[in-house]
Amino acid sequence: MKLNIAVLSGDGIGPEIVDQALKVVRAISKKFGHEVSTEEGLVGATAIDKVGDPYPESTHEICMEADAVLFGAIGDPKFDNDPTAKVRPEQGLLRMRKQLGLYANLRPVTTFPSLLHKSPLRKELVEGADFLCLRELTGGIYFGDKGRTEDNQGAFDHCVYTREEIARILHLAYKFALQRDKRVTVVDKANVLETSRLWREEAQKIEKEYPEVETDYMFVDNAAMQIIQWPKKFDVMVTENMFGDILTDEASVITGSLGLLPSASVGTHTSVFEPIHGSYPQAAGKDIANPVATILSAAMMFETAFELKEEGALIRKAVLASMDAGVVTEDIDKEKACKTSEVGDWIANYVLE
Amino acid sequence: MKLNIAVLSGDGIGPEIVDQALKVVRAISKKFGHEVSTEEGLVGATAIDKVGDPYPESTHEICMEADAVLFGAIGDPKFDNDPTAKVRPEQGLLRMRKQLGLYANLRPVTTFPSLLHKSPLRKELVEGADFLCLRELTGGIYFGDKGRTEDNQGAFDHCVYTREEIARILHLAYKFALQRDKRVTVVDKANVLETSRLWREEAQKIEKEYPEVETDYMFVDNAAMQIIQWPKKFDVMVTENMFGDILTDEASVITGSLGLLPSASVGTHTSVFEPIHGSYPQAAGKDIANPVATILSAAMMFETAFELKEEGALIRKAVLASMDAGVVTEDIDKEKACKTSEVGDWIANYVLE
Numbered sequence: 093m094k095l096n097i098a099v100l101s102g103d104g105i106g107p108e109i110v111d112q113a114l115k116v117v118r119a120i121s122k123k124f125g126h127e128v129s130t131e132e133g134l135v136g137a138t139a140i141d142k143v144g145d146p147y148p149e150s151t152h153e154i155c156m157e158a159d160a161v162l163f164g165a166i167g168d169p170k171f172d173n174d175p176t177a178k179v180r181p182e183q184g185l186l187r188m189r190k191q192l193g194l195y196a197n198l199r200p201v202t203t204f205p206s207l208l209h210k211s212p213l214r215k216e217l218v219e220g221a222d223f224l225c226l227r228e229l230t231g232g233i234y235f236g237d238k239g240r241t242e243d244n245q246g247a248f249d250h251c252v253y254t255r256e257e258i259a260r261i262l263h264l265a266y267k268f269a270l271q272r273d274k275r276v277t278v279v280d281k282a283n284v285l286e287t288s289r290l291w292r293e294e295a296q297k298i299e300k301e302y303p304e305v306e307t308d309y310m311f312v313d314n315a316a317m318q319i320i321q322w323p324k325k326f327d328v329m330v331t332e333n334m335f336g337d338i339l340t341d342e343a344s345v346i347t348g349s350l351g352l353l354p355s356a357s358v359g360t361h362t363s364v365f366e367p368i369h370g371s372y373p374q375a376a377g378k379d380i381a382n383p384v385a386t387i388l389s390a391a392m393m394f395e396t397a398f399e400l401k402e403e404g405a406l407i408r409k410a411v412l413a414s415m416d417a418g419v420v421t422e423d424i425d426k427e428k429a430c431k432t433s434e435v436g437d438w439i440a441n442y443v444l445e
Numbered sequence: 446m447k448l449n450i451a452v453l454s455g456d457g458i459g460p461e462i463v464d465q466a467l468k469v470v471r472a473i474s475k476k477f478g479h480e481v482s483t484e485e486g487l488v489g490a491t492a493i494d495k496v497g498d499p500y501p502e503s504t505h506e507i508c509m510e511a512d513a514v515l516f517g518a519i520g521d522p523k524f525d526n527d528p529t530a531k532v533r534p535e536q537g538l539l540r541m542r543k544q545l546g547l548y549a550n551l552r553p554v555t556t557f558p559s560l561l562h563k564s565p566l567r568k569e570l571v572e573g574a575d576f577l578c579l580r581e582l583t584g585g586i587y588f589g590d591k592g593r594t595e596d597n598q599g600a601f602d603h604c605v606y607t608r609e610e611i612a613r614i615l616h617l618a619y620k621f622a623l624q625r626d627k628r629v630t631v632v633d634k635a636n637v638l639e640t641s642r643l644w645r646e647e648a649q650k651i652e653k654e655y656p657e658v659e660t661d662y663m664f665v666d667n668a669a670m671q672i673i674q675w676p677k678k679f680d681v682m683v684t685e686n687m688f689g690d691i692l693t694d695e696a697s698v699i700t701g702s703l704g705l706l707p708s709a710s711v712g713t714h715t716s717v718f719e720p721i722h723g724s725y726p727q728a729a730g731k732d733i734a735n736p737v738a739t740i741l742s743a744a745m746m747f748e749t750a751f752e753l754k755e756e757g758a759l760i761r762k763a764v765l766a767s768m769d770a771g772v773v774t775e776d777i778d779k780e781k782a783c784k785t786s787e788v789g790d791w792i793a794n795y796v797l798e
């Protein structure tokens with residue numbers, strides 16, 4: 093198979109972690125006889141510095157022509173203390189989501205036995221937790237009209253959803269549930285919001301099309317509690333954009349393995365695969381960052397974008413083997429810390445053998 | 446002092462827990478020479494059943510004439526599976542908030558040594574956590590325009606804030622911070638929302654008026670993580686209505702003492718004091734529910750509405766003493782469980798002696 097991958101490394105540690113993932117992508121492709129071609133695009137603060145735009149048209153074109161996008165991380169401290177800066181890395185991210193139609197952000201929440209002690213939760217509560225969060229990514233209050241009143245004494249943000257947007261991601265949630273434990277939790281605030289009542293109406297229709305799947309409905313405030321209290325009870329959770337922003341971050345932190353978790357954003361034009369951690373600028377260029385989340389994102393790319401399950405599974409296996417072998421970066425083991433590139437090499441070699 | 450208290454017991458266990466709090470209110474008033482007069486009002490499902498309105502005008506009048514409102518809980522399972530029911534208990538709650546101008550919901554997050562083992566967090570992370578959440582309660586997406594598009598293919602909810610609404614609660618947050626550890630965390634989503642940028646602008650102005658207080662700014666997704674990771678780092682957290690709904694519930698669950706936490710809603714006309722737990726219909730009428738959250742809400746009433754700190758402090762002391770003495774309901778100790786009324790009697794007696 094021919095795999096056309098757009099590579100958007102971004103800022104901070106982005107380039108070095110993406111390099112490791114590409115090593116693994118090349119290794120697995122060699123092993124399974126796929127032909128990889130990559131095309132690099134600028135994104136984030138790097139792109140602002142070079143061409144004045146965090147998601148330039150040239151990058152968009154590269155993404156549109158690719159079968160999948162491998163993404164590093166964006167963000168630079170120089171923008172952090174200036175929320176009013178005219179051009180900001182996040183704008184590029186939001187524009188990319190909209191232009192590529194990335195309507196569903198997928199975040200698997202899983203634990204790693206060797207990292208459970210880093211979880212803020214008591215071990216018995218979180219051990220074995222394994223669920224998938226789907227966050228709607230191109231609608232809601234993120235993309236509605238926003239602005240100030242004429243006298244600048246007030247501001248507004250409009251949250252808008254259509255049945256079509258809601259149905260699209262709900263169907264995806266049910267499809268994933270069918271491959272998992274067949275349970276979907278729809279999270280909304282239907283006791284207050286009209287958009288949530290529309291979500292619930294659609295969900296109540298669509299659940300009938302998937303009789304094998306059990307559906308339950310949960311208010312967002314309740315979900316925020318239950319993620320901490322009983323993380324093992326969830327299988328597939330699906331929600332709108334703003335709630336998803338909050339709940340997926342909350343969910344990722346309970347595992348103790350924030351730095352290791354991958355994500356996928358499924359789009360109408362192409363899909364984007366990226367670690368959920370940030371650009372970690374303090375570590376940039378030092379060959380110390382953990383590349384595992386990006387390598388696992390590449391595994392999701394094989395599974396989700398290319399539908400090559402075996403390849404994805406082998407990458408996952410290699411990652412677990414590297415952790416068992418103690419080939420880990422300093423965030424996991426300060427004493428016998430390996431370099432970013434050593435971890436990448438080890439996993440790529442494992443895959444080849 | 447003359448204390449005029451409106452009593453809204455509501456549904457489920459509401460009446461029995463409010464009764465205990467009233468015992469304590471009467472005891473402390475006797476001790477300190479205050480004169481208590483109470484007036485009861487219907488609210489919630491009970492009010493729907495009796496007069497077809499979850500917050501009838503007669504109840505509103507009682508509240509408007511009172512110095513403070515002691516509130517039980519509302520909610521009845523018969524409404525739970527019917528999010529489209531025309532009249533719902535929650536509507537009464539939202540109407541009460543708006544009509545009484547309850548602009549700031551205060552939720553102290555504290556731990557009780559004897560309940561730490563119930564916290565989902567590891568003990569060393571949460572032990573000693575002590576912060577105050579302020580949630581804006583009468584603005585934002587809860588109260589903006591909402592509706593459907595003409596073809597009923599879409600829905601919208603408008604989030605709106607004015608500088609005045611924002612400034613009012615921020616000043617309150619700083620006032621509380623001055624009495625505490627002098628740190629305020631303003632939570633918003635200023636990298637995406639215009640209303641959040643307005644919050645941040647106001648906060649950046651107002652923080653200058655309180656030079657003794659340290660201010661930091663945090664995005665809501667980050668706050669959802671840090672509440673779990675480092676709950677001890679917060680002192681006063683302040684945020685808008687929808688974010689506050691999610692974060693205050695998340696914060697209350699980390700303590701292990703959800704059933705014991707009180708709240709206050711400060712208003713322009715009067716203030717409302719209520720436990721954060723629900724109406725627990727399965728326990729209604731059984732004399733088994735824990736009255737402590739309602740009794741602690743009464744303590745907040747003395748401190749916040751009547752500015753009677755000593756009285757509030759003595760109620761708190763009595764509550765801790767009851768726990769030390771093992772005078773607790775079955776949720777805390779199944780074996781030697783006391784009745785709701787026994788706990789109320791014990792605390793009222795302690796206060797009197």
Ligand SMILES: CC(C)[C@H](C(=O)O)[C@@H](O)C(=O)O
Nearest residue numbers: 182183185186337636637666
């Ligand atoms: C940077 C920000 C705009 C973004 C979001 O809120 O979507 C981020 O928090 C995320 O979750 O990817």
Ligand SMILES: CC(C)[C@H](C(=O)O)[C@@H](O)C(=O)O
Nearest residue numbers: 283284313535536538539690
């Ligand atoms: C019942 C509901 C409308 C309410 C809210 O969202 O404000 C509740 O969750 C709360 O936090 O008091």
